[in-house]
Amino acid sequence: MLKKWAAITLSTLMAFSLAACGGQPATTSGSTAAPAAPAGSTATGDTSAAAAAAATGNGEVIKIGLIAMMTGDNPLNGERMNQGVQMAVDECNAAGGINGSQVELIVVDDQTLQDVAVTSANKLIGEGVVGIIGPHRSTNAMAVEAVVKQAGVATFTGGTSPAISTLGNDYLFRCRASDGIFAEAAAAYAKELGCKKVGVFFNNDDFGAGAETVIKQYCVDNGLEYTAEGHNTGDKDFTPQIMKMKDAGVDTVIIWTHDAELAIHARQIYELGLAVQVVSSPGVTMQQVIDMCKEEYIEGWYGVTDYVSTSDEPTLVAFKESFQVKYGIDPELYAASYYGGTVALLEGIKAAGSTDRKAVMEAVKQVKDLKVPIGTLTCDENNDLIHNINVAQIENKVPRFIQSVTVE
């Protein structure tokens, strides 16, 4: 019996201590603001809507939804998305909302799982959102694709897999450049660097594998020698892959993987003395990755990315400043790109002049030359919004903007 009480006290204590201290470190990472919002609204859509309406003194509230990976294996990603989107919404509301009515953000967590993503999408649709931001992963985007099509809700994913463009789903927009662009740009830049033999480290999931096929295609087309080594998410030791590359005698390496694996790659490539030029997936330009690497690890690496913090693009600079003011940290590409996506959605609603989902979708399709931190949004026939990406080089732990590549 006593044991059982020990148990109950332990676990309740656990839960509460978290409830208690969850807040104060969270503010440093700035996550409390956002989840607080859905806390009210997800409980029962209408009441909270009424409350919000009362607050604005205007008849209706425009609801938009966010599917982010708050929990699960890559919570950071979800948190940054959340912050970016929240900021876009707040700015819109601060500017008097859309046609006088306030915008309300409903955040739902998919644990980076397909089925939960679909559940979340259904939940948001049920709450009557006009548009949905997220989910982030391409796989999750493909999972929700059918649902949002059926319900006819404009959805903005950041999944970069080329496969998404082939879905032919009018309601699924992409607020980041496709790997068709990313990876090809990376390969193209490698060629520019004068490489003969490209080696590719790719994460064997939707993200890496998708890019790998693109790069391979490019190399075949441009007569570059090509070799690739895959790894799984969560691997911690890449010696075999790197040694294989060394033996293959590649002169340029392209890495396409997630933050954690990227950092370890950087270290091991340096330690194992694979001294070649490196072009990397966007991760390397992100602060959290750079922080995990020693200067010498990534010095001189190139990264293709949609967001370069040091770019002097006015929209970006403005975004950066206000983000720092709001959350006390630097934004990175998840925050930036989903901020852009949200802006596009809000513009769409504004242009549509109504909250009719179809009208909004049509309006978003008309988006053209809309300036956002990560470039200019122009919707093409594949519902891809971003067509330009940037190449940056790391110089003493700072990504320096080199050039912007636009692919038509």
Next chain:
Amino acid sequence: MRKVVNKRMESLLRVTEITKKFQGLVAVDNVSIDMKEHTIHALIGPNGAGKTTMVNLITGVLPLTSGKVEFEGRDITGMATHNIARQGIGRTFQNIKVFPTMTLLENVMVGGHEQAPMGMVKGIFDIKGSRKEERRLKEKAEAVLTRIGMYDLRNHLMKNLPYGRQKISEIGRAMMNDPQLILLDEPAAGLNPSERAELVEVIYKAYEDGYSFFMIEHNMDVVMKISDYITVLSFGRMIAEGTPGEVQSNEEVIRAYLGSRYVEQDKRRDSYVKSEWN
């Protein structure tokens, strides 16, 4: 229920020159037993004489090193345990092996599983048939329980029954398959005198119903009371056999036992204590 067979002096279980070696140590050394039909045959001997090993060899739980086991003339050496059981050999265990989370009735019915031939898939859809089958099994189990005088306890959970009851219930479970032969591994160990008397009664009744018993026992009063024929093991070797009278007067047996009488008592105490732990 098994009906009485007319008593012929044919051998039911014949064990010829079986030997079991656990690497180096010889547990059973070239023992031969010839058990006649419809008898109660006791196997006695001091601790470590290899009695339980014998049972495990007969039931195929342990592989023989050498020798031969025949049952009703059929060679069952090296058969799988469940096949040996299907030949018509039942068994109880020294440290009871029952199903504590099931009721007494269910415990006994498990013993009759093989009596119900219907397959799983058929059982799903043939509701009537399976219900009839189940009823037959149930009635049989109830009959057995009545026979061993535990009918009123049938719906109690096994783990809530006293040790003695659980032990006797194993005999009931064994009877469900109508075996010609039931091996009792120290049935009286850990039973108090009244329970022991009950046990003797149950065994004897069953004997009258035509069951034959091959019994390992320490408890002399039980053995002498009910067994027709006794084989005595000591350190894996057979030192004597014969009717209770002959064995009692066999001085080698007496020597083997006098040396270890106190051990006997300790042993009995142990099993009481054990019964409290389990």
Next chain:
Amino acid sequence: MKIKLKPLHYAIATLALAAFLPFFITNDYYMMLLNRVLINIIVVLGLNFITGLTGQMNLGTAGIFALGAYSSALFTKYTNLSPWLGLVTAIIMGVLIGRGLGYPSLRVKGVYLSLTTIGFGEVVRLLIANTPKLTGGTQGVRNIRPYHIGSYQFQTQKEMYYLFLVFTAIAFFCAWRIACSKWGRIFKSLRDNAEAVEMSGVDIASCKIKAFTVASIFGTVAGAMYAHYMGYINPSTFNLDLSTNYVIMLMVGGLGSVTGTIFGSAVVTILPEMLRFLGNYYQIVFCSIILLGAIFFPDGWVSAVTVLFKKVYQRAAKGHYAEGGE
């Protein structure tokens, strides 16, 4: 036991209730949750035979589920035949898995078995992810056709719901029949004491394999349903967490209780969604609830009340009751 007491008309009543449920639900989101519950019920019904009745820890359910989903999905994709045939392939796959997993279960016991099954699950997932030629790899399989009868397609959540309700009813009926028959009894007795069962002339090897086969058939069928329901499957779904969740459902419903599986699946599928209003904390709260459940109501939450009652009663009667049992 619990199972035996449930008369058939309860089941019918529940079914009727379930059939009327959609009329009170307008929101697709809740319909979807219900569909997920139905699918999970089938998996857990199967798992109940291995983990609940035979008492062997199986943490490879995700692997079984995945193989079911993929065999059906890929079959329909490559042959372009009806999903119903996909269901058949799934069942065949289930039989194979049952044998494949059953034999190890004869050799390894307890925690070793749980490690083996974990290994099985992981290997399945990694193999699916790393054979893109056949399975589409980590990109997953897209536009899997929904079930249909003749030209009638089961598209909306409601239609799916009624279809799956039928599936689940059938599955439940089978599971219930088996668990209440001599087979259920044998499975239980195997959990408690295999030697004794063997000595009653029962071939325990074939029994264990039977248990695993039934379980994996249930698992693969549910997998197939999942695939044709979602329309898109991807290996990363079928990870150890999924297997864990199924065991949790079983635990919440009560090990060995067939009817409990309904409750368990419902709770574990819906509770996290209900807790979403906790925002950042909903996962941790959910896990804590389950953990406390495991510690305090080992026989499932349904039994919690009865257990409580018993305790009080025994206090009063000063009876000595071995809590939890062996």
Next chain:
Amino acid sequence: MGTILQLLISGIAMGFIYALVAIEYTLIWNSTGLLNFSHDKIITVGAYIFAATFIVKMNMNKPLAIVLTFMLMGILGAVIASGIFNPLRHMRSNIFAVMGTMMLGRILAEAIRLIFGPVPFTIDNWLSGTIRIGTLMVTKANVIICVVAILVVIALQLFMNFTKVGKAMRCVAQNKKAAALMGINVAQNICITTAISAIICSVIGMLIIPLFNISTTMAASIGLKGFSAGVIGGFGYLPGAILGGLFIGVVENLAVAVLPAVYKDIVSFVLLIIFLLVRPSGFLGKKA
């Protein structure tokens, strides 16, 4: 040739990590007969407490931080033991315990996210740097890990054989009932064991920081592979753990030399299954 040698070296290096993991959960297995499926999360907690709380937040000097981390983790271990292992090991089936630890794992993971935030990070000049022999390279961290792993095993063996508590632990490992009858406080003993195990976890956590960096999922992969290591070495036998760890580390690395690299993770699980079926007692274990 150089490649093969390099692969061997890094394989051995990873192997010792697996070995440490195996040791840490084998302790708990021995004393409770339960598998601690939350061990990877406990490792992570150790790393976070050390790095995030003591080094980054309080920028304490490292030796002190290490000591404090050990103390905290010891307490955590004891709490887990009395909160989960002791209540759960009496249950009628080990399923509850397994599930309990898995839930604990999830709770810890969420706790880490909520308390320390989701941002992965690392700490500078902590066991960093490499040692080169000709073309071959091994990181200092790996060398230290090898040494620590061996020291831990020796220390544990001595502790088990020559101290009263240690002997008690061995009794409990062999037969709880008898131990209890001999007047050993089993529950308390389990607390101690779990505490020690938790401390070893924190050791692992600290040692892998320079290699894996610090994130909520830093220990996920070594968690499962640690199980394989334990089984292959001989379940419940500490020196076996090292052998098993080395075996897995080396084999999976060399396998990649022939197989495509993505199959690396499958190797350890396939080995696990093969061993469980063919030789459940592993290399050095007593018959299981």
